[in-house]
Amino acid sequence: MDEIAASFPARLHATSEPARLVLEGAWTAAGMRAEVLIAAAAQALSALPEGPVALEAAAQAEVDTVGALVLEHIAAEAGRRGRSLDFSGLPSNWQATLALVERAGEHTPPPAPEPFSGFAYIGKVAVDLARHYRDMLAFIGEVTLHLLPLLVRPWRIRWDSVIVEIEAAGVRAIPIVALLSFLIGVVLAYQAGVTLDRFGANVFIADMIGVVVMREMGPMIAAILVAGRTGSSYAAQLGSMRVTQEIDALRSLALPPVEMLVIPRFLALAITLPLLTTLANAAGVLGGMVVATGGFGLDWTVGLQRLGRLENTHYWVGLVKTPVFATVIALIGCQAGMSVRGSALEVGRATTSSVVQAIFWVIVLDAIFSIAFRRLGL
Amino acid sequence: MSEVSEETPAIEVHGLCNRFGAHVVHEGLDLVVPRGKVVSLVGGSGSGKTVLLNNLIMLTRPAAGSIRILGRDVEALGREERIRLQLRLGVMFQQGALFTSLTVLENVMLPLAEHTRLPRRLREEVAMLKIRLAGLDAEAVHRYPRELSGGMTKRAALARALALDPEILFLDEPTSGLDPVSARAFDRLVLALRDALGVTIFQITHDLDSIFGASDLVVFLARKKVLAAGTAEELAQRSEPELRAYFSARAGGDPSTPTL
Ligand SMILES: Nc1ncnc2c1ncn2[C@@H]1O[C@H](COP(=O)(O)OP(=O)(O)OP(=O)(O)O)[C@@H](O)[C@H]1O
Ligand SMILES: [Mg+2]
Numbered sequence: 001m002d003e004i005a006a007s008f009p010a011r012l013h014a015t016s017e018p019a020r021l022v023l024e025g026a027w028t029a030a031g032m033r034a035e036v037l038i039a040a041a042a043q044a045l046s047a048l049p050e051g052p053v054a055l056e057a058a059a060q061a062e063v064d065t066v067g068a069l070v071l072e073h074i075a076a077e078a079g080r081r082g083r084s085l086d087f088s089g090l091p092s093n094w095q096a097t098l099a100l101v102e103r104a105g106e107h108t109p110p111p112a113p114e115p116f117s118g119f120a121y122i123g124k125v126a127v128d129l130a131r132h133y134r135d136m137l138a139f140i141g142e143v144t145l146h147l148l149p150l151l152v153r154p155w156r157i158r159w160d161s162v163i164v165e166i167e168a169a170g171v172r173a174i175p176i177v178a179l180l181s182f183l184i185g186v187v188l189a190y191q192a193g194v195t196l197d198r199f200g201a202n203v204f205i206a207d208m209i210g211v212v213v214m215r216e217m218g219p220m221i222a223a224i225l226v227a228g229r230t231g232s233s234y235a236a237q238l239g240s241m242r243v244t245q246e247i248d249a250l251r252s253l254a255l256p257p258v259e260m261l262v263i264p265r266f267l268a269l270a271i272t273l274p275l276l277t278t279l280a281n282a283a284g285v286l287g288g289m290v291v292a293t294g295g296f297g298l299d300w301t302v303g304l305q306r307l308g309r310l311e312n313t314h315y316w317v318g319l320v321k322t323p324v325f326a327t328v329i330a331l332i333g334c335q336a337g338m339s340v341r342g343s344a345l346e347v348g349r350a351t352t353s354s355v356v357q358a359i360f361w362v363i364v365l366d367a368i369f370s371i372a373f374r375r376l377g378l
Numbered sequence: 379m380s381e382v383s384e385e386t387p388a389i390e391v392h393g394l395c396n397r398f399g400a401h402v403v404h405e406g407l408d409l410v411v412p413r414g415k416v417v418s419l420v421g422g423s424g425s426g427k428t429v430l431l432n433n434l435i436m437l438t439r440p441a442a443g444s445i446r447i448l449g450r451d452v453e454a455l456g457r458e459e460r461i462r463l464q465l466r467l468g469v470m471f472q473q474g475a476l477f478t479s480l481t482v483l484e485n486v487m488l489p490l491a492e493h494t495r496l497p498r499r500l501r502e503e504v505a506m507l508k509i510r511l512a513g514l515d516a517e518a519v520h521r522y523p524r525e526l527s528g529g530m531t532k533r534a535a536l537a538r539a540l541a542l543d544p545e546i547l548f549l550d551e552p553t554s555g556l557d558p559v560s561a562r563a564f565d566r567l568v569l570a571l572r573d574a575l576g577v578t579i580f581q582i583t584h585d586l587d588s589i590f591g592a593s594d595l596v597v598f599l600a601r602k603k604v605l606a607a608g609t610a611e612e613l614a615q616r617s618e619p620e621l622r623a624y625f626s627a628r629a630g631g632d633p634s635t636p637t638l
Contacts, residue, residue: 342524
């Protein structure tokens with residue numbers, strides 16, 4: 001039909017003796033310039049003498065529902081000009097198609113619901129934001145309620161899921177965390193080295209790398225990578241499970257989704273992130289040492305001695321933050337996933353927003369920790 | 379329809395083979411679907427109906443065999459020709475497969491916007507017409523797919539499949555999940571489309587009322603091929619064990635053929 005449509009677009013012409021409109025070509029969705037046809041019909045009608053006008057179809061002409069709809073428009077146009085069209089001369093398949101279209105009734109869609117505008121929009125955004133934080137609080141409450149009894153009876157935790165998640169979030173992240181931390185160590189050592197070298201204080205490169213990496217950079221790099229890698233995948237996994245109603249299915253089987261899905265992921269991150277942070281610390285310090293010894297003439301043994309003399313507090317101050325980061329990342333990712341309602345687009349939106357929020361809160365909390373530890377004199 | 383199209387069948391399949399690893403689904407399957415008929419593909423679960431449908435709508439390629447749709451060999455088509463052929467087919471997927479980020483109306487308008495030159499107002503009217511034809515209430519048109527019931531989803535999916543006035547309409551279990559009244563209304567709609575628009579309808583169905591009441595030809599899939607093809611009454615008389623088992627299920631059910 002489409003080849004025919006391409007070579008015979010819908011046309012019409014009028015004859016005055018007898019008064020009729022002849023329809024030619026493909027009156028089908030593919031071959032139709034509807035506005036042109038309606039205008040042409042109106043023009044042809046005004047040239048015809050008074051009285052009813054017969055419609056006829058040429059031998060090769062075709063019609064589908066779109067063509068029939070356009071004919072209805074032509075009839076309405078004729079009605080507005082006080083003319084009447086006679087459809088009875090059309091072939092039976094045209095009649096049947098017209099009847100089908102007519103039987104379907106009103107063709108104009110009802111008005112779409114009004115989108116929010118102006119002030120209403122600002123209000124909606126505010127309400128949405130408030131609702132989001134309320135949902136987040138409710139979610140934290142729900143997780144806590146499920147977690148507390150499990151802490152008393154740890155054997156009821158789904159350890160097999162926890163282990164699967166540890167492998168995905170931890171083991172597979174080892175190469176990227178190690179590589180990036182190493183590179184950050186390299187960069188820090190270079191910047192520090194250039195300055196310290198001027199004062200002949202090369203030995204302090206090791207101290208500085210050790211303190212900065214263990215207190216700040218190691219925990220941050222690990223947390224940001226995990227937020228991007230794992231937090232987003234939690235949001236996407238749980239979001240798709242909402243779309244496919246898997247979460248509803250769990251509920252209906254009296255298997256609380258929080259206990260089945262959220263708590264194992266949360267525990268896995270709480271176990272994984274401190275370990276990944278330790279790895280990041282080691283890789284970062286190694287990167288720094290490589291630069292310090294290779295680029296600024298620091299002796300390996302001296303460097304290691306300096307590092308060995310650092311207080312353990314630096315390591316613990318860095319590490320103590322990580323379970324908090326893990327909690328924030330896991331809860332934000334899972335909550336974003338669970339809040340998905342229905343559409344594939346929303347899964348994408350939830351994934352993006354989980355990463356942005358998680359990184360935002362990791363950095364905010366890190367700043368708060370820094371200030372708090374200073375005040376405590378740690 | 380022109381003379382040529384009356385002669386070439388809507389679908390011709392010859393020597394079709396499909397396998398997944400060592401699991402052979404079809405072997406030497408032959409099938410001819412005449413134009414302007416309602417054809418029901420039936421067979422037990424796992425007999426390969428959906429796999430065959432996916433071959434016919436050019437989503438997957440068979441391991442061997444030839445498929446001609448509307449007289450065109452699908453293997454020999456260039457990209458452009460293939461797209462043009464696809465536009466002449468309408469597909470309603472088993473789960474609806476509506477675009478979740480679009481409303482029902484937008485779902486139906488999407489193919490019209492992409493493949494016709496109709497102005498927006500007329501596109502809306504055409505979409506609305508298809509939605510009405512599919513039997514969906516006007517108030518549902520601005521809803522998103524997640525806000526629809528199972529039956530409404532089927533109708534919305536049918537409306538989208540009808541959007542471009544296809545010459546062949548493929549339906550995967552259109553009446554499953556519908557209440558009996560809606561299911562019979564769906565059958566009537568299918569017959570009306572056939573009569574008014576000359577559409578060829580190729581449906582997978584397990585609904586015996588549709589098979590007996592609203593099918594011109596029933597194709598029975600078993601033993602990796604088309605075991606039998608004919609009217610439902612003819613098939614019910616056959617002696618092959620698969621056919622007897624399938625149609626004897628009806629003896630226990632409602633024996634009356636619905637009058638349309
Ligand atoms: N992608 C795939 N990979 C492996 N096997 C497949 C795949 N798709 C289908 N199959 C197998 O092919 C066979 C036919 O499947 P198909 O989905 O066509 O069944 P069906 O006839 O549509 O059944 P139902 O009536 O239950 O929908 C089944 O045994 C199925 O397991
Ligand atoms: Mg199937």
